[in-house]
Amino acid sequence: MTDASLALPVDIGSLRRPAVLISLTLLLGLLMIFSLGIGAVKLTPGEVLRALIDPSADARATLVLHAIRLPRILLAALVGACLAGAGAAMQGLFRNPLADPGLVGVSSGAALAAVAAIVFGGAVPMLAGPALVPLAAFMGSLLATGAVLLLAQRFQTGLVRASGVAGLLLAGLAMTTVTMAGVGFMTYFSDDRQMRDITYWSLGSVANGGWRGLSWVFPAALISLATLLYHARPLDALALGEREAAHLGVDVRRLRVSLVIATALGVGAATAFCGVIGFLGLLAPHLARLILGASHRNVLPGAMLIGAALLVLADIGARTLLAPAELPVGLVTNLIGGTFFLWLLLRKRGGGIA
Amino acid sequence: MIRADAVSLTLNGKAILENLSFTLSPGTVTAVLGANGAGKSSLLSVLAGDRAPTAGTLTWFDRPLSAWSSRDLARHRAMVPQATHLAFPFTVEEVVALGRLPHSRPGDDAAALASLRRQLDLDRFWGRAYASLSGGEQQRVQFARALAQLWYPPENAPLRVLLLDEPTAALDLKHQVAILTEARTLATRDGMIVVAILHDLTLAARIADNALLLYQGRLLRQGPIAAVIEAAALSEAYDTPVSVLRHPATGRLLVSAA
Numbered sequence: 001m002t003d004a005s006l007a008l009p010v011d012i013g014s015l016r017r018p019a020v021l022i023s024l025t026l027l028l029g030l031l032m033i034f035s036l037g038i039g040a041v042k043l044t045p046g047e048v049l050r051a052l053i054d055p056s057a058d059a060r061a062t063l064v065l066h067a068i069r070l071p072r073i074l075l076a077a078l079v080g081a082c083l084a085g086a087g088a089a090m091q092g093l094f095r096n097p098l099a100d101p102g103l104v105g106v107s108s109g110a111a112l113a114a115v116a117a118i119v120f121g122g123a124v125p126m127l128a129g130p131a132l133v134p135l136a137a138f139m140g141s142l143l144a145t146g147a148v149l150l151l152a153q154r155f156q157t158g159l160v161r162a163s164g165v166a167g168l169l170l171a172g173l174a175m176t177t178v179t180m181a182g183v184g185f186m187t188y189f190s191d192d193r194q195m196r197d198i199t200y201w202s203l204g205s206v207a208n209g210g211w212r213g214l215s216w217v218f219p220a221a222l223i224s225l226a227t228l229l230y231h232a233r234p235l236d237a238l239a240l241g242e243r244e245a246a247h248l249g250v251d252v253r254r255l256r257v258s259l260v261i262a263t264a265l266g267v268g269a270a271t272a273f274c275g276v277i278g279f280l281g282l283l284a285p286h287l288a289r290l291i292l293g294a295s296h297r298n299v300l301p302g303a304m305l306i307g308a309a310l311l312v313l314a315d316i317g318a319r320t321l322l323a324p325a326e327l328p329v330g331l332v333t334n335l336i337g338g339t340f341f342l343w344l345l346l347r348k349r350g351g352g353i354a
Numbered sequence: 355m356i357r358a359d360a361v362s363l364t365l366n367g368k369a370i371l372e373n374l375s376f377t378l379s380p381g382t383v384t385a386v387l388g389a390n391g392a393g394k395s396s397l398l399s400v401l402a403g404d405r406a407p408t409a410g411t412l413t414w415f416d417r418p419l420s421a422w423s424s425r426d427l428a429r430h431r432a433m434v435p436q437a438t439h440l441a442f443p444f445t446v447e448e449v450v451a452l453g454r455l456p457h458s459r460p461g462d463d464a465a466a467l468a469s470l471r472r473q474l475d476l477d478r479f480w481g482r483a484y485a486s487l488s489g490g491e492q493q494r495v496q497f498a499r500a501l502a503q504l505w506y507p508p509e510n511a512p513l514r515v516l517l518l519d520e521p522t523a524a525l526d527l528k529h530q531v532a533i534l535t536e537a538r539t540l541a542t543r544d545g546m547i548v549v550a551i552l553h554d555l556t557l558a559a560r561i562a563d564n565a566l567l568l569y570q571g572r573l574l575r576q577g578p579i580a581a582v583i584e585a586a587a588l589s590e591a592y593d594t595p596v597s598v599l600r601h602p603a604t605g606r607l608l609v610s611a612a
Contacts, residue, residue: 069508074432088421091441093553096441097441097442097443118463233454233455236448236452236455237452237455239440239441239444240438240449240452240499241435241438242434243404244433244435245406246424247402247428247431247432247433247503248428248452248453248455248456248503249423249425249427249428249455249456250428250455251422254564289442289443293443293444293445293448294440294442294444294445295444295448
């Protein structure tokens with residue numbers, strides 16, 4: 001597992017770590033202000049700040065920011081933080097730097113429910129509405145993850161006797177396979193319009209949440225991020241092994257359940273409104289470890305800030321690369337993320353300390 | 355004092371430990387000896403509180419072990435595993451600091467780290483990545499982590515238990531002696547109860563005060579180390595002829611397969 005870890009022992013003193021976190025926060029703020037100015041109505045960072053501080057100064061700028069850009073960019077930052085934080089926590093929980101929030105069934109559960117809502121939602125008039133798909137996706141991710149937790153529990157007495165985190169991994173794998181079969185089944189029987197909706201949803205976008213989406217994601221994200229940060233030290237202990245963590249007084253079972261539920265909440269809410277956005281959960285924690293070391297007290301907040309900044313950046317790309325047309329942001333994160341990851345891997349081979 | 359009364363452990367209908375009774379006193383080093391599969395690791399697990407005995411009672415300092423909360427236990431008992439691999443690039447300092455997790459007094463944390471850094475001569479490694487150290491150096495860091503868990507200001511140190519699970523399995527001779535000498539000091543100077551699973555019987559004879567010799571989950575023999583390190587008992591326990599000699603110059607016991 002060490003070999004898969006990209007993080008190098010970058011020698012930064014412990015005093016410099018708060019400085020790095022503060023710099024990341026500033027970078028995120030600058031990116032957001034810059035992004036707020038981009039679009040059909042161009043605004044300089046100064047105009048953006050003025051419109052934010054005094055909404056009555058420039059009616060047109062205020063309208064553009066409040067109606068469209070502000071909720072979108074805040075949503076991008078929040079969703080990026082959730083995906084990255086959950087990624088860092090799952091990597092810590094599975095003691096594997098290649099782990100991903102999807103491992104516990106959260107994304108596939110959301111996909112199954114979202115696709116079901118797209119395909120069958122029209123048939124039930126009283127359910128139809130713009131909130132149907134996100135609501136279904138959110139419930140789907142919570143249900144699938146809950147089922148994975150219960151299954152993992154049963155595995156401890158079952159035939160394979162997979163205990164602890166191994167049981168969780170197996171249950172997540174089984175759940176993902178079954179739910180993705182369901183997704184395939186429904187996609188196969190969908191009509192053209194539904195097929196297009198499914199494709200659009202699965203590519204991921206931060207364009208459609210609006211203030212309503214933000215007001216839903218915000219509480220879920222806040223609870224999720226706070227829970228993950230609260231468990232930073234037990235996660236560090238878990239790096240020593242489950243038994244060693246227990247010897248340090250960590251209730252490993254409770255830690256596991258708390259982290260998985262926090263992940264389902266954050267990633268579920270994010271996926272509900274933005275569809276599937278890949279690679280952030282893997283890339284952001286790696287970058288965080290690269291500049292902040294291994295301790296989750298630094299990695300978790302670092303990954304959240306980096307994830308937020310990366311998704312804001314990817315959203316800038318999605319809006320500008322083919323302007324005036326817009327790309328799904330999930331495409332951009334996969335493209336930029338994958339390429340960057342490859343570069344990191346190649347760079348390590350050059351002068352790495354394995 | 356730790357007291358085991360007729361402790362048994364059964365897993366899936368199989369008897370792992372049967373009817374073990376013994377006491378462990380503060381200030382002593384006890385070696386747990388026996389062949390592979392004799393139940394040494396299970397015994398250590400029971401002593402550590404990982405598994406509750408299926409029969410019999412285990413008393414830790416006049417309280418049944420089951421009455422200790424895991425947090426409370428973590429403040430009085432630490433274990434050094436055989437080898438610890440970390441998936442993430444923690445520094446040596448961070449690994450040692452993990453031992454302070456069960457405690458909640460920041461002033462003590464800093465004092466513990468500074469004192470262990472000196473005591474175990476970790477200056478050279480302190481800021482380095484744990485993964486970049488050799489096996490012996492990593493084991494020393496894990497030892498320091500366990501001691502950080504058991505560190506108290508000298509004036510109000512409670513009774514403490516240090517469990518070592520084949521602590522020297524991956525180490526060369528020099529590091530074996532260094533770790534076990536340190537463990538010996540912790541018992542003699544600080545009054546800790548030290549329990550170590552050891553495979554090297556010569557080393558056990560040199561370090562330990564007492565021994566528990568296990569054979570198929572039962573106590574074949576127990577008592578002062580010199581009474582247990584004895585050819586007939588060892589030959590039976592290890593199911594192979596063993597001879598015990600005295601070193602002509604030092605007078606120490608030497609054990610070898612005959």
